[in-house]
Amino acid sequence: MEKRKEKLIDLLQENFGYDCFRLEQENIINSILDGIDTMAIMPTGGGKSLCYQIPALYLDGVCLVISPLISLMQDQVLGLQQNGIEAAFLNSTQSFEEKLEIERKLVSKEIKILYLAPEAIHAGFIQNLLNKLDVSLIAVDEAHCVSQWGHEFRADYTRLCELRELCPNAPMVALTATADKRTRKDIANQLKFDHYNEYISSFDRPNxxxxxxxxxxxxxxxxxxxxxxxxxxxxxxxxxxxxxxxxxxxxxxxxxxxxxxxxxxxxxxxxxxxxxxxxxxxxxxxxxxxxxxxxxxxxxxxxxxxxxxxxxxxxxxxxxxxxxxxxxxxxxxxxxxxxxxxxxxxxxxxxxxxxxxxxxxxxxxxxxxxxxxxxxxxxxxxxxxxxxxxxxxxxxxxxxDTPELFDATVYAQKFLSTVYHTGEFYGAAYLIDILRGSKNAKVLEKGHDRLSVYGIGKEISKDTWNVVIRQLLTQNFITIKNWEYRNFGLMAKCSPLLKGEEKFYIRKLVNDRFQGVRKKLKSDGTSAHGRDDLFEKLRSLRREISLETNVPPYVIFGDKSLHDMCLFLPKSMDDLLMVYGVGKSKQEKYGEDFLRVIKEYQV
Missing domain, CATH: 3.40.50.300 (P-loop containing nucleotide triphosphate hydrolases)
Known part of the structure; x- marks a missing residue:
C-alpha cells in the first residue's frame, strides 16, 4: 500500500504539478484501484477529474469517461495533452477518418483516456471498438444527469449501465458536485451499483x-x-x-x-x-x-x-x-x-x-x-x-450586514383581506393596485374602488408590497391557485395571522441592499504579494503563447501558478517544478520563456 501511495504522489507531481491530494481524492482513487464501484460527491473546482485521471495513469488499459458536452470533452483532452498525457474524444464533430485514426491509437495502446458522450455508447462503431479494448475504468462525469431527481436529467444517461456488459471487468466511478441523498440513491440504482463506496466532500466553497x-x-x-x-x-x-x-x-x-x-x-x-x-x-x-x-x-x-x-x-x-x-x-x-x-x-x-x-x-x-x-x-x-x-x-x-427587520403584520393582514374580498381571483399586480388606491380602468370597471380594502395600503411602495407577498408565499400563507391566471388563494394557516394571534416580520427594503457591506466587501483581487507588475508581464506572455498555440490561457497556466511564480521567483527549471500546477510537460514546453520574464524583472 505504501508503494502505491508513493507512485500516486509521483504521478500527481510529475503530470499535474501538485504536491498532495485534496478533500477525498486519495480515498476515492484507492477505492477505484481496489476495483470497487465508487460514488464521489465533490464541490465544483474540488478536483473531481483527478479522481479518474490518476487511476487511468496507474492502471493498464484505457479509462472511458462519459461526459455530457462536446466542449467539456475538448477542454479536458486539451488540458491532459498539455500535461503530456495521451487522451482523445470521439464525437459527432469528427470525420470518419479521424475516428479511424483514434481507433488505431486506442488499439495500439497509445491513448490512456477516451471521452465519449452518453449518446455514443449505443452506436455500433463504439460498441465494436469497446470490444477490442482493455477498459480499466469507467468514469461517469456529471452523474446527477443519471437521476430523474437531479437537476439536469438526461435520458441517455439511464442506459449507461449497459457498459457493464461491454466492459465487465472495469469498476465504475460516478462523479458530481450536486446530489442530495435521494439523487445519490437513484444514481446508484441507475448505474447498478451493488456494493460500492460513497465519498462526500464538503459542499462548502469558502472563497x-x-x-x-x-x-x-x-x-x-x-x-x-x-x-x-x-x-x-x-x-x-x-x-x-x-x-x-x-x-x-x-x-x-x-x-x-x-x-x-x-x-x-x-x-x-x-x-x-x-x-x-x-x-x-x-x-x-x-x-x-x-x-x-x-x-x-x-x-x-x-x-x-x-x-x-x-x-x-x-x-x-x-x-x-x-x-x-x-x-x-x-x-x-x-x-x-x-x-x-x-x-x-x-x-x-x-x-x-x-x-x-x-x-x-x-x-x-x-x-x-x-x-x-x-x-x-x-x-x-x-x-x-x-x-x-x-x-x-x-x-x-x-x-x-445583518438585514433590518420590521413588523409587517398589519400589511400582511391588509393583503390577505384584499385577496378574500376580491374572491381569490386576482394576481399580485392587480391586488397591489387596489391596496394603493389605483384609478386604473380595470379597478373602476369592476367596482373594486368601492371595497373596504381600497386604498388601505398606499403608505408603502409597490416594491415593499412585493416583499410582503413573497414572504406570505414563502411561508405558505397564500398559494397560487391557477397558473394560467396566476391568482392567489388563502391557505388555512393565515387565520391566526388575520386574527392578530401571531406576528409577521419581513426584511426592510432599502435602495441599495449592499450599501452596508460595500466597505467590507472589496473586489478581493489576488495581489501577487507586491509584484502585480510581474504578474501582468507573465499574464501577457501567457496570452502571447495562447494566441500562437490556440490553447486557452488557463490551460497553459492558471492565475494561481502565475501568482506562485511571483511569490517564489524561481531561478531554474528545477525551481519551476516547485510552483503550483507546473508538471514535467509544462516545464519543458513553457519553462524557459517564463523564467526569462522573471529574470528580466529581477534585473
Whole structure:
C-alpha cells in the first residue's frame, strides 16, 4: 500500500504539478484501484477529474469517461495533452477518418483516456471498438444527469449501465458536485451499483461570497455590482430566457463591457465562436442561459451573476460554483423578484410530469425562495440543504450586514383581506393596485374602488408590497391557485395571522441592499504579494503563447501558478517544478520563456 501511495504522489507531481491530494481524492482513487464501484460527491473546482485521471495513469488499459458536452470533452483532452498525457474524444464533430485514426491509437495502446458522450455508447462503431479494448475504468462525469431527481436529467444517461456488459471487468466511478441523498440513491440504482463506496466532500466553497437582493432596476444593479467589485474581471451573467440574454449582452456592450451572448437558440458556429472567445479572452463577460453550463472549465471566473431566480438550490449551487474554481476570492451575486417565483411555479405546473415529480420540484423552488428571503447566514442555509452543518460564515451579505427587520403584520393582514374580498381571483399586480388606491380602468370597471380594502395600503411602495407577498408565499400563507391566471388563494394557516394571534416580520427594503457591506466587501483581487507588475508581464506572455498555440490561457497556466511564480521567483527549471500546477510537460514546453520574464524583472 505504501508503494502505491508513493507512485500516486509521483504521478500527481510529475503530470499535474501538485504536491498532495485534496478533500477525498486519495480515498476515492484507492477505492477505484481496489476495483470497487465508487460514488464521489465533490464541490465544483474540488478536483473531481483527478479522481479518474490518476487511476487511468496507474492502471493498464484505457479509462472511458462519459461526459455530457462536446466542449467539456475538448477542454479536458486539451488540458491532459498539455500535461503530456495521451487522451482523445470521439464525437459527432469528427470525420470518419479521424475516428479511424483514434481507433488505431486506442488499439495500439497509445491513448490512456477516451471521452465519449452518453449518446455514443449505443452506436455500433463504439460498441465494436469497446470490444477490442482493455477498459480499466469507467468514469461517469456529471452523474446527477443519471437521476430523474437531479437537476439536469438526461435520458441517455439511464442506459449507461449497459457498459457493464461491454466492459465487465472495469469498476465504475460516478462523479458530481450536486446530489442530495435521494439523487445519490437513484444514481446508484441507475448505474447498478451493488456494493460500492460513497465519498462526500464538503459542499462548502469558502472563497465564494453570496450576495442576494430584490430586483429594482436590474441593469443598473448589475452595472453597479461589476463597477464596484469586478471592473477588470471575467464573469458569467445568467438569465432565464434567450431574449433576455440577447438584450442584456447588448446593454452591457453599450456600457463598454466586452460582453457576448450564449444560448441554445444561436447557431452551432456562433456558440462555438463565443465559447472560444470565452476561453481565450481576458476580462470577458458571457451573458447566458443555463445552456452555458457544464462545459465551463475556466478556473479564473471571478463572478457569477443571476438576473433571474434559479429553479432549485442544485442549479444555483452548480452555476455559482463556476466562479473561483482556482480557489481565489469570487462573488455569487443574484437579484430576484416575485415574477420569478410565479414564472418558475407556472413552468412546474404546466409540465406533463407526474405529480410526484411536481411535488418534488415545488419543494426545490420553495427552498430556493427561502434562501433568497432569508435574513440569516446564506452559506449556512445553502449547505444545510445538502445536510451539511456549519456555523455562520461571516462572509455573505447577511453575515457582513445583518438585514433590518420590521413588523409587517398589519400589511400582511391588509393583503390577505384584499385577496378574500376580491374572491381569490386576482394576481399580485392587480391586488397591489387596489391596496394603493389605483384609478386604473380595470379597478373602476369592476367596482373594486368601492371595497373596504381600497386604498388601505398606499403608505408603502409597490416594491415593499412585493416583499410582503413573497414572504406570505414563502411561508405558505397564500398559494397560487391557477397558473394560467396566476391568482392567489388563502391557505388555512393565515387565520391566526388575520386574527392578530401571531406576528409577521419581513426584511426592510432599502435602495441599495449592499450599501452596508460595500466597505467590507472589496473586489478581493489576488495581489501577487507586491509584484502585480510581474504578474501582468507573465499574464501577457501567457496570452502571447495562447494566441500562437490556440490553447486557452488557463490551460497553459492558471492565475494561481502565475501568482506562485511571483511569490517564489524561481531561478531554474528545477525551481519551476516547485510552483503550483507546473508538471514535467509544462516545464519543458513553457519553462524557459517564463523564467526569462522573471529574470528580466529581477534585473
Amino acid at each position: 465564494i461570497k453570496y450576495l442576494i437582493a430584490e430586483r429594482t432596476d436590474e441593469l443598473k444593479q448589475l452595472h453597479d455590482f461589476i463597477q464596484s467589485f469586478h471592473k477588470e474581471d471575467t464573469g458569467i451573467v445568467y438569465c432565464l430566457s434567450r431574449k433576455k440574454v440577447e438584450k442584456v449582452a447588448e446593454q452591457l456592450r453599450g456600457l463598454g463591457y466586452n460582453a457576448i451572448a450564449y444560448h441554445a437558440g444561436l447557431s452551432s458556429d456562433v456558440r462555438t465562436h463565443h465559447q472560444n472567445l470565452f476561453n481565450q479572452e481576458e476580462k470577458i463577460i458571457v451573458v447566458a442561459t443555463v445552456a452555458f453550463g457544464m462545459g465551463i472549465d475556466r478556473p479564473d471566473v471571478r463572478f457569477v451573476a443571476h438576473l433571474d431566480l434559479p429553479k432549485s438550490v442544485e442549479n444555483y449551487y452548480q452555476e455559482t460554483g463556476r466562479a473561483g474554481r482556482d480557489g481565489n476570492p469570487s462573488n455569487a451575486w443574484m437579484i430576484y423578484g416575485l415574477a420569478d417565483v410565479v414564472k418558475n411555479s407556472r413552468m412546474i405546473e404546466m409540465t406533463e410530469a407526474h405529480e410526484t415529480y411536481k411535488k418534488f420540484a415545488r419543494h426545490k423552488l420553495d427552498f430556493m425562495l427561502s434562501l433568497c428571503e432569508s435574513t440569516s447566514c446564506r452559506r449556512k442555509q445553502l449547505l444545510g440543504y445538502f445536510a451539511e452543518k456549519i456555523e455562520d460564515c461571516g462572509n455573505c451579505d447577511n453575515c457582513l
